[in-house]
Amino acid sequence: MxxxxxxxxxxxxxxxxxxxxxxxxxxxxxxxxxxxxxxxxxxxxxxxxxxxxxxRRDLIERCWDERTTASLTDDPSAVLTRLPGALAL
Known part of the structure; x- marks a missing residue:
């Protein structure tokens, strides 16, 4: 909570x-x-x-693998900052 x-x-x-x-x-x-x-x-x-x-869960799922992979090499806060922009495609 x-x-x-x-x-x-x-x-x-x-x-x-x-x-x-x-x-x-x-x-x-x-x-x-x-x-x-x-x-x-x-x-x-x-x-x-x-x-x-x-x-639009389909948009989130379409980008999810790429974003998860990026989190392994990038700062997690940077990944979360970029996620909303990718979902707007």
Whole structure:
């Protein structure tokens, strides 16, 4: 579990790709915009905050091997900085 400072969209994606669930305690949750996963259709009472576009998991998976390989030779923070740009292709 993380507090507000540990919550980012990237952390949600990384946890999900590794098969984990991120359970942050987020201050002012209603002020945030979250991005739905195509595989999840019912968010219950949280539905109003899932206002972002649907996450394209296929784009993440397409680039994942290259990014994982890069992490073996590059600084992990540099890899995480580059990841969002590659997903925009």
């Amino acid at each position: 993380v507090d507000t400072a540990g919550f980012t969209e990237l952390m949600y994606a990384l946890y999900d790709l590794q098969g984990f669930k991120l359970s942050p305690r987020i201050r002012d949750l209603g002020d945030h915009c979250l991005y739905p996963l195509a595989s999840v259709t019912d968010y219950g009472v949280l539905k109003p905050i899932f206002r972002g576009p649907t996450i």
